[in-house]
Amino acid sequence: MIATTAAAAVAVAAVASARWNWWRLKVKGMPALMYHKIGDYPPGSQLRKLWVTVKNFRKQMEYLKTQGFNPIHFADWHAAEKGSKPLPANPVLITFDDGYANNYESAFPILREFDFKANIFLVYETMDSHNSWHDPAGEPWIPMLSWKQAEEMQNSGLIEFGSHTMKHRNLPAISMDETRWELNESKKRLEEKLGRPLLGFAYPYGAGAYHPEIRRAAREAGYRYDFAVKQGISPLPWNPDSGPLRRLFIRGDDTMYDFHLNMTRGKARF
Numbered sequence: 604m605i606a607t608t609a610a611a612a613v614a615v616a617a618v619a620s621a622r623w624n625w626w627r628l629k630v631k632g633m634p635a636l637m638y639h640k641i642g643d644y645p646p647g648s649q650l651r652k653l654w655v656t657v658k659n660f661r662k663q664m665e666y667l668k669t670q671g672f673n674p675i676h677f678a679d680w681h682a683a684e685k686g687s688k689p690l691p692a693n694p695v696l697i698t699f700d701d702g703y704a705n706n707y708e709s710a711f712p713i714l715r716e717f718d719f720k721a722n723i724f725l726v727y728e729t730m731d732s733h734n735s736w737h738d739p740a741g742e743p744w745i746p747m748l749s750w751k752q753a754e755e756m757q758n759s760g761l762i763e764f765g766s767h768t769m770k771h772r773n774l775p776a777i778s779m780d781e782t783r784w785e786l787n788e789s790k791k792r793l794e795e796k797l798g799r800p801l802l803g804f805a806y807p808y809g810a811g812a813y814h815p816e817i818r819r820a821a822r823e824a825g826y827r828y829d830f831a832v833k834q835g836i837s838p839l840p841w842n843p844d845s846g847p848l849r850r851l852f853i854r855g856d857d858t859m860y861d862f863h864l865n866m867t868r869g870k871a872r873f
């Protein structure tokens with residue numbers, strides 16, 4: 604009987620090991636959650652894993668609250684780096700790529716409820732429009748944030764915006780002149796529109812984050828924090844020379860155990 608139980612436990616552990624990273628050492632640093640769309644994926648979506656349901660998003664925020672995490676803005680981090688205000692204990696960056704209207708409709712009310720700060724990377728030319736960079740045959744066009752919604756979110760004090768370029772192009776596939784325009788122009792226009800310094804940048808598709816010339820251009824554009832999509836938790840303090848910031852990709856089909864492993868191990872699955 605005991606032997607059978609032990610064998611069963613070994614079998615369970617083997618199965619868990621094959622899928623999850625529970626055995627990894629706990630990682631400390633600056634976890635940066637990466638979300639895209641909040642809600643139910645539309646029929647025809649080939650990017651279902653980028654959709655996190657409202658129910659799951661709420662559970663994940665609940666986890667952050669009960670585990671004592673404190674969501675911050677890029678500006679909070681920058682203030683801490685300059686020595687003007689220390690970071691709270693257990694800081695976390697909640698980030699959203701692209702700037703979908705569903706961030707306002709579905710995520711913002713939950714962030715308000717928890718009084719949580721979050722950061723949204725906008726694609727300047729898609730504001731008040733739709734996700735035109737997607738082929739609608741694979742990912743339906745849906746509304747992006749309006750400037751009015753962005754203004755309301757910024758005025759609430761809960762949302763800080765970053766840049767995700769002008770048009771969401773694949774930077775390594777275009778010329779360096781075009782890349783510099785995407786980086787510099789979006790920063791300038793967003794700063795004019797929002798009246799705040801733009802500290803954060805996320806590479807569309809994560810592309811170019813590890814391309815030395817493109818990354819140098821992002822740094823030269825004046826972004827303090829550049830975000831890749833590479834899975835992991837960046838160490839604190841963070842040295843920009845060590846490479847772009849890693850993130851925790853929160854997938855639509857993640858369980859709360861995956862979320863827990865992401866937050867503590869910097870990785871859920873293999």
Ligand SMILES: [Zn+2]
Pocket residue numbers: 700701767771806807808
């Ligand atoms: Zn994107």
